[in-house]
Amino acid sequence: MLLLPRGARRPRGPFPALAAGLGGGSRRGGAAGRCGTPAERGAGRRRMSGHRVDGAAAAAPAPALSARGARIAGGAPGLLDAGFALYVADPFDRERNPQGILNLGTSENKLCFDLIEERFTRPDMNYLEPDLFQYSDTQGTRSFREEIAKFLTDYARAAKALNPEHITVMNGCCSVFATLSTVLCDSGDGYLIPAPYYGGINSKTWLYGGIQPVHVPLFSEVADEESHPFQLTVEKLEAALQKAKKQGIRVRALILINPRNPLGDIYPAQLLKECLEFAHSLPDPERTHFMWGFSKDFGMSGIRVGVLYTTNQEIRKAVNQLAVFHSCPGPVQHILSQFLRDRDWLDNVFFPTNKKRLKEAQNILVDGLADVGIPILKSSAGLYVWADFRKFLKSQTFEAELELWQKLLDKKVLISPGKAFYCYEPGWFRLVFSDSVDKIYLCIQRLEQMLHSYTAEPVTNTASSTADALCNPEKDSSDRPSNTPGKDVSQLKNILVY
Secondary structure, rough: OOEEOOOOOOOOOOOOOOOOOOOOOOOOOOOOOOOOHHHHHHHHHHHHHOOOOOOOOOOOOOOOOOOHHHHHHOOOOOOOHHHHHHHHHHHHOOOOOOOOOEEEOOOOOOOOOHHHHHHHHHHHOOOOHHHHOOOOOOOHHHHEEEEEEEEHHOOOOOOOOHHHHHHEEEHHHHHHHHHHHHOOOOOOOOOEEEEEOOHHHHHHHHHHHOOOOEEEEOOOEOOOOOOOOOOOOHHHHHHHHHHHHHOOOEEEEEEEOOOOOOOOOOOHHHHHHHHHHHHHHHOHHHEEEEEEEEHHHOOOOOOEEEEEEEOOOHHHHHHHHHHHOOOOOOOHHHHHHHHOOOHHHHHHHHHHHHHHHHHHHHHHHHHHHOOOOOEEOOOOOOOOOEEOOOHHHHOOOOHHHHHHHHHHOOEEEEEHHHHHHOOOOOOEEEEEEOHHHHHHHHHHOOOOOOOOHOOOOOOOOHHHHHHHHHOOOOOOOOOOOOOOOOOOOOOOOOOOOO
């Protein structure tokens, strides 16, 4: 996450006074915590127990939730959450539920459990000491942060050794997003983010801090041989920033996800440098904050460990105040420390095997999609492919995309529609390939059967309907309208896919 220069602060009103809650205040009585005469307090107790003491009608019960709680509870689940809930209720199992839902929609690496299981059962993992079961540094244990710093210094090819004191460990990158956005931004602020992107970020940044996304829309159409589909440029960042300013949105940050989810490619180093320069004139480590987790690289999404690296002392101080609510168990930190420390096993067993299996699975899925007539965007990283289903839509609208998605679910295939990633072009879907080969083959078989029976009508010029859908954004999982600038995205020419 890149922090943009701070603009003029909005004026702040006085803080409201806080009344002591029931049971608060001095145990010996006195002014704090006890109000009124003993008779009045007794009457209050009688009223609370449901008795009328003065003949007046009982007051209506107070709402259980605060306004903030009601806002959080009222947030509708996103498309990714909705699809996953259907899968959990009816998961495919070759023996127990062969007609269940095949899940190629959730981005998890399921290819190396055998390797992880073997490594986790070695004696050095079986370590129980009292300090692992006691309160520890909310920033993360020192030994774990040291191993993370060494690992990322080497494998992320850092220009200089990372400092363990600049690391905060939390229970997943979702927690990192939530806490970092809360301390960087005020409610109502915005952050630039290239679209399409992982839609779950919206709720992570909205639930705590009330922060809204400012989309930088990217399209598949290419203008010349030098450009490529869904290409980010500084000019597009600047256009989105200026539009947000006209809408009265103060943009405080730029979020870049690398590898890009759902596109499956990596930002070039030169583009990242240009983005840094755009965000704050010069690359500034004090305002550049890095997140990383164990879920994707190590196939441990259930372990729930995410890492924040920032050199900004004030931000670390604020984040660490919130980290107490998102800390990782001591035994988990010990196990992962041992895991990162075993470089011989990582370099000679896990990484080469994981890479080989991912490549094989990707090839099977890509070849299978090609046989069905589905092209994909060329990708070089990640656990997924970005596939073009547009020719199978009844019309080039997001309504038609969701109809196709529902038909696939009816055939027990879960993939992720582009709308879940705030894509500006209907018809793109993300498919995850980091699963067993037999599931991928079965998924292709079900896809082919469904698409052959789902006859698409000829594509018509739906520029107005598509633009209308984008100009009138629906509420997302954060219960706020997504910032979706209107633009004609019906042009389907000059598409470069592989």
